[in-house]
Amino acid sequence: MIRNMLIHxxxxxxxxxxxxxxxxxxxxxxxxxxxxxxxxxHNQGSVVIPVMEAAELSVAQGECVALTGASGAGKSTLxxxxxxxxxxxxxxxxxxxxxxxxxxxxxxxxxxxxxxGYVSQxxxxxxxxxxxxxxxxxxxxxxxxxxxxxxRARDLLARLNIPERLWSLxxxxxxxxxxxxxxxxxxxxxxxxxxxxxEPTASLDAANRETVLxxxxxxxxxxxxIIGIFHDxxxxxRxxxxxIDVSVFTPGMAA
Amino acid sequence: MTPLxxxxxxxxxxxxxxxxKDVNFDLYPGEVMGIVGESGSGKSTLLNCxxxxxxxxxxxxxxxxRDGAMRDTVTMSEPERRxxxxxxxxxxxxxxxxxxxxxxxAGGNVGERLMAVGARHYGNIRExxxxxxxxxxxxxxxVDDRPTQFSGGMQQRLQIARNLVTGPRxxxxxxxxxxxxxxxxxxxxxxxxxxxREMGLSAIIVTHDLAVVxxxxxxxxVMKDGHVVExxxxxxxxxxxxxxxxxxxxxSVLQV
Numbered sequence: 001m002i003r004n005m006l007i008h009x010x011x012x013x014x015x016x017x018x019x020x021x022x023x024x025x026x027x028x029x030x031x032x033x034x035x036x037x038x039x040x041x042h043n044q045g046s047v048v049i050p051v052m053e054a055a056e057l058s059v060a061q062g063e064c065v066a067l068t069g070a071s072g073a074g075k076s077t078l079x080x081x082x083x084x085x086x087x088x089x090x091x092x093x094x095x096x097x098x099x100x101x102x103x104x105x106x107x108x109x110x111x112x113x114x115x116x117g118y119v120s121q122x123x124x125x126x127x128x129x130x131x132x133x134x135x136x137x138x139x140x141x142x143x144x145x146x147x148x149x150x151x152r153a154r155d156l157l158a159r160l161n162i163p164e165r166l167w168s169l170x171x172x173x174x175x176x177x178x179x180x181x182x183x184x185x186x187x188x189x190x191x192x193x194x195x196x197x198x199e200p201t202a203s204l205d206a207a208n209r210e211t212v213l214x215x216x217x218x219x220x221x222x223x224x225x226i227i228g229i230f231h232d233x234x235x236x237x238r239x240x241x242x243x244i245d246v247s248v249f250t251p252g253m254a255a
Numbered sequence: 256m257t258p259l260x261x262x263x264x265x266x267x268x269x270x271x272x273x274x275x276k277d278v279n280f281d282l283y284p285g286e287v288m289g290i291v292g293e294s295g296s297g298k299s300t301l302l303n304c305x306x307x308x309x310x311x312x313x314x315x316x317x318x319x320x321r322d323g324a325m326r327d328t329v330t331m332s333e334p335e336r337r338x339x340x341x342x343x344x345x346x347x348x349x350x351x352x353x354x355x356x357x358x359x360x361a362g363g364n365v366g367e368r369l370m371a372v373g374a375r376h377y378g379n380i381r382e383x384x385x386x387x388x389x390x391x392x393x394x395x396x397x398v399d400d401r402p403t404q405f406s407g408g409m410q411q412r413l414q415i416a417r418n419l420v421t422g423p424r425x426x427x428x429x430x431x432x433x434x435x436x437x438x439x440x441x442x443x444x445x446x447x448x449x450x451x452r453e454m455g456l457s458a459i460i461v462t463h464d465l466a467v468v469x470x471x472x473x474x475x476x477v478m479k480d481g482h483v484v485e486x487x488x489x490x491x492x493x494x495x496x497x498x499x500x501x502x503x504x505x506x507s508v509l510q511v
Binding site: 040042105108128 | 283286441442444445448470473474487488489490491494495498499502503
């Protein structure tokens, strides 16, 4: 029965590269090899700060991997590099066949649109756009039917306890917690085959935390490969299959 | 997919001063590219070379015509280029009065571009003009007013309607939100973003406002002293700038 619900929730199945019912658990969706990163601060004496070296990581379909390590070890940096937001100094990051390190901007944008979702901690939206449209937008941009996309958005907003009277308003005026939940709803609207989650359960109350963990479990069950940062240990233990301590990739921080 | 616009080695000099030098890029259908840089960096010079207002000393601007052939717009004849700028191209000026006819009604401003591509039926032209005024959130009751009676934000929206009514494939924008106050800017940006998405437009936006490009542009080109110093995905260039000048530019923005 759960399966049926999942198939139903994958409303844009034709846009998913993975069929929600059958996926090979073995297929590597995200493969990172020999990845390195430096920051050069040209305006502060041209200091070069190496922040990552020889990072390796593979995530299969249906698998959830937690990034761990002390603050400053490079968890968010690694995640931003996978999303193409930070530029790698060397190595490769192949997501569903596309090497993010060398891909053209338009290929990265297509990857982000169709394959790779990212739930950051902060909502960044265009002023004036109603919450319902903010959440439905990722589906519309992969060509989903407007009403189907809005239905999915309504469903997610309701599950995340955003009162219906707020749906027609822009989330810019919402409280921090509400914005975070709108951001999560938006991040889960399209059934991405790969997802990056940056502290998705941080500062949520018990009921909403449970909903988010449920969404993550559903995504795993339909075959999504997930990389997450979770400071909430109980959440991490529940949804993650393994942990990677990124401090082993940090020059000068390896034990 | 083939590029809509291929820019190869464009250079423009003002006497011995460099306007812009050796600029190369491809723009694909549906792509929005931002060009940022300080005043005098050559970004407007480049835009004017691309749009045919200035003739570059070197280089080619190849545009994919409706028949699929790539034509160099620098060397094409003036009538041909004028036809392009009335049909497939649009140019949104920073100052709306440069792109509008100030003594003609709002409806006339929009209708004129339609007539330039052959529309003749008054009723249809007026209807289409009213439809477009609605899309840019100008009330039907203002259709017979002149732009001189409009606020700055309304004039800018009217200019956008006038430009987009003929369904162009490539839109050049020079500081489209410059000189407007922030609440008006937000509305305009939201509108532009919606229209670009809806019509599948390709656009090149010149601005010095990094927030504008973050919202509108897929990719970014950073210019300094006439040279392109950095290019890439918009959020990557803004969040992890590589060039010294881009780092300075990004770190100079005041946080609100």
